[in-house]
Amino acid sequence: MGTALARQALKAGYQVRIATAKPAAENALLVDIVTPGAVAVESSQAAASDLVVLAIPLHKYRTLNPHELAGRIVIDAMNYWAPIDGVFDDFESDPRTTSEVVEGFLLNARVVKSLNHIGYHELEEDDKAAGDVTRRALALAGDDAEAKALVATFIDRLGYDAVDAGPLAAGRSFEPATEIFTGSHTAHQLVALIQKASPLADAA
Amino acid sequence: MQIGAYSFGDTQLNPDGSSRSTAEAIKNLFDAIVHADTVGLDYFGIGEHHTVSMPASSPSALIAAAAAATTQITLGSAASIISTDDPVRVFQQLATADAISGGGRIEITAGRGSSVETFPLFGFDLNDYDELYAQKLDLLLTLNNSQAEHVTWTGRTRPSISDLAVVPRPVNGSLPIWIATGGSAPSSARAGRLGLPISYGIIGGQPHRFAPLANLYRQSAAQAGHSGDNIKVSVATFGLVAPTKQEAIDRLYPGWVNLNLEMGKLRGWPAPQRRDFLAQVNAPNAYFVGDPDDIATRIVELHRHLGHMRHFFQGDHGGLPQEYLLESLTLLATEVKPRVQRLLAAK
Numbered sequence A: 001m002g003t004a005l006a007r008q009a010l011k012a013g014y015q016v017r018i019a020t021a022k023p024a025a026e027n028a029l030l031v032d033i034v035t036p037g038a039v040a041v042e043s044s045q046a047a048a049s050d051l052v053v054l055a056i057p058l059h060k061y062r063t064l065n066p067h068e069l070a071g072r073i074v075i076d077a078m079n080y081w082a083p084i085d086g087v088f089d090d091f092e093s094d095p096r097t098t099s100e101v102v103e104g105f106l107l108n109a110r111v112v113k114s115l116n117h118i119g120y121h122e123l124e125e126d127d128k129a130a131g132d133v134t135r136r137a138l139a140l141a142g143d144d145a146e147a148k149a150l151v152a153t154f155i156d157r158l159g160y161d162a163v164d165a166g167p168l169a170a171g172r173s174f175e176p177a178t179e180i181f182t183g184s185h186t187a188h189q190l191v192a193l194i195q196k197a198s199p200l201a202d203a204a
Numbered sequence B: 001m002q003i004g005a006y007s008f009g010d011t012q013l014n015p016d017g018s019s020r021s022t023a024e025a026i027k028n029l030f031d032a033i034v035h036a037d038t039v040g041l042d043y044f045g046i047g048e049h050h051t052v053s054m055p056a057s058s059p060s061a062l063i064a065a066a067a068a069a070t071t072q073i074t075l076g077s078a079a080s081i082i083s084t085d086d087p088v089r090v091f092q093q094l095a096t097a098d099a100i101s102g103g104g105r106i107e108i109t110a111g112r113g114s115s116v117e118t119f120p121l122f123g124f125d126l127n128d129y130d131e132l133y134a135q136k137l138d139l140l141l142t143l144n145n146s147q148a149e150h151v152t153w154t155g156r157t158r159p160s161i162s163d164l165a166v167v168p169r170p171v172n173g174s175l176p177i178w179i180a181t182g183g184s185a186p187s188s189a190r191a192g193r194l195g196l197p198i199s200y201g202i203i204g205g206q207p208h209r210f211a212p213l214a215n216l217y218r219q220s221a222a223q224a225g226h227s228g229d230n231i232k233v234s235v236a237t238f239g240l241v242a243p244t245k246q247e248a249i250d251r252l253y254p255g256w257v258n259l260n261l262e263m264g265k266l267r268g269w270p271a272p273q274r275r276d277f278l279a280q281v282n283a284p285n286a287y288f289v290g291d292p293d294d295i296a297t298r299i300v301e302l303h304r305h306l307g308h309m310r311h312f313f314q315g316d317h318g319g320l321p322q323e324y325l326l327e328s329l330t331l332l333a334t335e336v337k338p339r340v341q342r343l344l345a346a347k
């Protein structure tokens, strides 16, 4: 997911830094060839970006460094789906959404859940210009208005309409196995699905 | 360009939708391999799956049987899930098949597995996914590269081996070992660094988008000082060939629905739609479903992007009637392959 997103963000004109669990030097060739234009960096440098996307296997979230991400605007693109990824107690025994669990671990990062419900190859194939009535929409959820505004702009520049699903807890409506997660929707359809999932939500 | 097929076994369905026997599926698969050999297909890969609908759980056993019943076709696992198997056994079983085959026709493809069936079945912890794969691959390569019968290896995921015989040795000294990947960039870089051939399983999206990965693979190999025959790419995709494209579509579609209904239950997907299927059946998309001209043209077009030396197809899923599989294998060998050779030679 990370490399597809990086290419799409480069296409949209962003400067992109990529870090994995490995040192930057080990990723240099990979980043040069697979995401030309992006820069391989250490995770501390990636974390210092204006917008940080987390696209690591969710069960590894505790390997992230909360201090590096303190105060940062962070998109959580990660999913938990036990039949495929295996069962992890952190998510089974906690009634919160996975994004809330991640936010709890990260202390005061400004977490926005999004980009989890589009396949990595779709991300590079389904983008359309703003205004196209068939343009695909992506949901976002978070508790920080400024962070959500930045993420909405980012999603728009990637080629998708952004639909605000409400607070971070409302991200439940687009977790795995939901209609939103498994399908592809325009903004209009997405708003209706979000309202159906939680009728009180103020989908805009 | 080599043309081939792969299968995970395909359990047939009764008219009421219930499954017929898994034993029948294995016998069908065996017959299909023998047929592929007779009509002149280059390669048959036998996958490892542990489900009622796809019951080819034991590629090594099937390959050993097929080695005795075939004369020219290359046979390989596609893939052996080495993370949850013992590489010593995988190596021994396929080296045994190699001896039976006369030598030089047996390959191992090492995979991590795309689903998690084998972890609970064999008692492994998914948390160890990465380490299991890395270590077991290391052991498999140590065995294969050994000049002698006696081997020494130490690691954490399996008891160490101290100067013990691992036999038989392959007829030609070693077996080709491929790395299977669904398209993660680190796997491509790893295969390149190890100097091993790489096999891309492309089951969705647009296959030509794998070009940067193949490039990364080749450059990683070059950077690590590897060159020559072992640096090569193969591609596995869905595919079924019939006399006409419409027939190919109509033959594959019911099984595709069944497969997606089953996967949907597991992964929480909605019911599959015919339009989703049809969106995939034309270039540049993922399903190679068509007549020989269509498929040959698309292989050659993809070759421009990936430079692959082998393309092999799976069409038997969700209860594809055996006669359709056999006809597709025949057409691949006798109609698609000559067209591909001609088109590539004309370039």
Ligand SMILES: NC(=O)c1ccc[n+]([C@@H]2O[C@H](COP(=O)([O-])OP(=O)(O)OC[C@H]3O[C@@H](n4cnc5c(N)ncnc54)[C@H](OP(=O)(O)O)[C@@H]3O)[C@@H](O)[C@H]2O)c1
Pocket (backbone or CB within 6 Å): A001, A002, A019, A020, A021, A022, A043, A054, A055, A056, A057, A058, A060, A063, A064, A065, A077, A078, A079, A080, A115, A116, A117, A118, A119, A120, A121, B184, B186
């Ligand atoms: N695949 C999709 O289509 C898709 C779409 C939407 C969302 N997602 C979600 O995105 C997440 C990742 O999926 P994926 O398919 O991209 O997995 P993946 O191919 O396994 O990639 C995961 C990456 O995370 C890196 N990583 C692990 N721990 C890290 C750490 N502490 N800091 C920085 N990087 C770290 C890994 O680097 P190393 O190799 O160095 O360990 C690897 O490059 C999952 O939660 C998934 O649900 C996936």
